[in-house]
Amino acid sequence: MKLIYVAIDGMGDLPIAELGNKTPLEAARTPNLDFLAKNGKTGLMYTVRKGVAPESDAAVISLLGYDPFVYSTGRGVIEAVGAGLNVVDGDLALRCNFATLGQGRKIIDRRVARSLTTEEAAELSEAANENVKLESCPATFEFRNTLGHRAVLLFKSKGKCLSGKITNSDPAYSIVNGIGVATPNVEMVLKKCEPLDDTEEARNAAALVNEFIEKAHEVWEKHVVNKKRAAEGRLKANVVLTRDAGHELPKFFNINKRYNVNFAALADMHAERGIAQLAGMQATLLPPPSSDLERDCEVRVKKLLDVLPHHDCFYI
Template sequence: MGLRYKLLYLVLDGAADRLSDPETTLEKASKPGLDKIAKYGLCGAMYTVGKGIAPESDEAVISLLGYDPHEVYTGRGPIEAVGAGLSLREGYEIAFRANFATIDPSSYRIIDRRVGRSLTSEEARQLAEALDNLDLGAYGGYARVKATIGHRAVVIIGSRTHRLSPMVENNDPAYERKGLISVAAKEFQPFLKEVKPLDNTVEARITAELANLFTRKAVEILDKHPVNEERRRKGLLPANAIVLRDAGGSIPKATPLNTKYNCRFAVLAEMPVEIGIGRIFGADTIVLPPPTGDPRRDYEERLDATLKAISKHDIVYVHLKGPDEPGHDGDFELKKKRIEEIDKYFVQPLLENRPSRLAIIVTADHATPPSVKSHTDDPVPVVFNAEGVAPDEVDAFTEKKCYRGRLGVYEHGWQLLPDIYRRFLAE
C-alpha cells in the first residue's frame, strides 16, 4: 500500500466562474497561498462531469473521486439520506433531497425556496420531527423526515404494501428531472408543482400520489407550527412547506475508494451530500461540524482535522463549502471574501505546517458564477503541487491562467485523480 506521496485533495465548492467573465472572483481575490501552490505546481483545467453538463455537487464529487457518474449514479436523494444517517428499504422507499420553503398556503405560490436562508438547524429539526413518521393515508404510505443543515432536509416516502419507483418529477419548479439527474430550469413559474410519474408504471404513479399527499399534509402541519408562529412574530419568513427533488430508490454500488486506489482514503466533509458520498464509496468519512460563522475558527478546526487525517491516511479529500452560496446569490464581493478566508485561515497555515512528501491537488467541483447565479458547465482550474515535480509557467490560481497549464484540459472530472495517481503517486 505504498505511495510516493501522501495526497491532499482540496475541493473549493463552486469557486470557479466563467472563462468568459470579464473578471472572476479568483482573479480579484487576494489569495497568496493558492497562488503559491499554482506557481510551484502543474496547472490545468477540467470539465468536472463533461462539456455541456452544469453539474450538481453530487455527480460532480462522484466524478472528482474517479467514477463516471453516468455508470453509478442513482439520484441525489439516496446520497443525502446516507449522509444524514438514514437507511433505505430498496423497492419500498424513495429518498428525496428536500428544502424547507416559504409559500402562500392558499395558492402554493413560492415566496422563497430556502426560507431566506434564515432557518436555523434547530428550528428545522423541530419542524422535521412534526412530519416524521407521517401516515399518508393511502397505499400503506408513510414519510420519514430528517433535517440536516439550515433549511435542508431529507424526505423518504415509503409504502408498507406497494413497490415504489424513483421515476417521478420534482415538486420544486426550479429543477427539471432528466432521468435520475435534475437540471436548473431556465424559466419557471414560482408555484409548488404537482409530482407526476415520469414513466407509465404503477410504481411511479403510486410514488407520485404519495409525494403529493405528503406535500399537502406537510403544508397543513407546518403552517400552524409554533416554530413558524414565532418566526412570524419576529418578522421572519415561515418555513411552511417542503420542496422535493432528485428522487432515488437505491444506494450507488461501486469499487470502494480504498480498493480503487490501493490505499487508505479519507473524506472530510460538512454537508450531507459529500458525507453520503464518502460513506457510500467506502472512505473513512470524517464529519466536520457545521460552520459557526467565524471563518478563523471554522477553518482552523478544518485544518486541524485535515492534518490529523493526513497522519493516518494516504489520500485525504477535503470539501470546503464557502464560495458556492454567494455565487448562487449573485454576490461577487462576498464570494471573493469567502475565497480569501479559505486562503488566509486554511491554505496559508497548511503551507506553513505542510508535512514532508505531501502532494496537493486544488480544484473546484463546478463553477458557480455570480454573473449566472447557478452552476455552469465551465471548466474549473486544477493544480497539482508536489516536491520534486517541476512546475509550469502558471503563476496564479485562476481560471484563465490554469487553463493554459501543462496538465492540459481534462474532458471529464473522473479522469483527474486516476491520472495523477498513475503518473505521480503509485510506486
C-alpha cells in the same frame, strides 16, 4: 506521499460591477491559492459534461472517478445515507429544502432566505413526523432535517417497492439522463410530483410525495416556529421542495481496493458523506460553517491533521 484532494464547491462566479467587473475570486486576496496555481499544474475540466450545470452529488461522484451517468441513482438516496437513515433498495429517498410558500402555490424563497436555523428545522421535522398521516398508499416515512434549510425524506412501502422515476416538485432543478441539473429562468411555482413512467411503483411514489408536501404544509403553516418567525418579520418555513428521488443504492466500486489506497473524507455536506461511505472511505462529517471563517478553517485543518497519519488520501 499523501494526497489531499480539496473540492471548493461553488467558488466559480461571474464578474460583477461592485467589484470592478471582477469575479469574487479575482477580487479576493488569495496568496495561498495563488502560490498553488503558480507552482503547481492547472487546467480546466467539465465535471460531468459540457453544457451541464450539475448538482454537487453528480460533480463529486465524477471527481472521484465514477461515471455519474452509470453510478448515480439520485441524490436523495446518497443524502439519506449521509444523514444516517437506513436505506434499502425499493425505498424512496428525496433531497428536500424547507421553503416559503405564498398564495397561488407561488414560491417566495426556495431556501427561506437561508435564515432557518438547524434548531428551528429540527422542531418542524419533529412536528411533521408526529402529525402527518399518509393515506394514499400503505407506507411509512421519516423526514429528517440535516443543515439549515436542508433535509431528506425517506418512504418505506408496506407493499410493492417504490420508484424514483418521478419529477421534482422543486422547479429550480430537473432530471436529465438521471442527473439532477439546475434549470434557469423557471417560474417559481410549487410543482406537483408526477410519475415518469406508467408503473404502479412510480404512481404510488408521486402520490406519497404530493400527500406529504400538502399535509406537512398544513402542519408547518400553523406551527409555533413559523408564528414566531412571521411576528419577527422573517419568512416562514412552511413547505418542502423535493428533488432527485431515488429508489436504489448506487453500486460504487470500492475506491480503496480499486486504487490500492486508504481514503478518508472530511465532508461539509451529507451528500459528500453519503458518497464517501458508499465508496468505502472513512467518512467524517465536519461541523457546519459559521460566521467565523477563520475558525472554520482552523477546525478543518485540525481534523485533517488528526487523521493524516492513518490514511493515504483525503477528500475535503
